[in-house]
Amino acid sequence: MATHAAMPGRRTPRAHARPRRRTTLAWALPLVLGVIYGFYAAFIRRDGGPSTGGQVLLGLVSGAALAALCFALGRIQRSLPLALRAVAYGALTASAIGFLVSLTDTSVLRSAGLGLAVGAGVLVVTFYTLYSRET
Structure with a gap:
């Protein structure tokens, strides 16, 4: 009865997967998108009047949230x-x-x-x- 011959395994050690380096674009693009989004959110809420602390806080929080979500999506998108x-x-x-x-x-x-x-x-x-x- 014929059997299959086992293929010899690799004898050389495999290179371990190196962690991917974060390029400048990987953090700069979400940061720029977050800043633009935050400014626009604060501008929409301003409605032609003077700027207030609440509007600035809204812009900061919404911009930071979008930047964090964009960065997270950019990190996991390949998987x-x-x-x-x-x-x-x-x-x-x-x-x-x-x-x-x-x-x-x-x-x-x-x-x-x-x-x-x-x-x-x-x-x-x-x-x-x-x-x-x-x-």
Whole structure:
């Protein structure tokens, strides 16, 4: 009876996976997006009047939150499957746009609807871009 011969294993030690270095762009892009987002959130809330401490605090907190979420998504995006990566980008964009629209004192349905519409568009474009680069 014939049996399969076992393939000889590698005798050389394998190189361990080195941790990825964080490039300047990996932290600079979320930081810039957070600053712009924070300024815009504070500007929307200002409504033409003088700036107050509450508006500045709103801008700082919302900008820091978006920067942290963008940085976290940038760190884990390579480990996500293609479709889930597109969903993550769409969800982040939808929540960011929905929050900005809610600052304009419109209805909840309008801010949720506009956030979902923009998020769906980002999802489709991101999925198409990632899928076309993969193949």
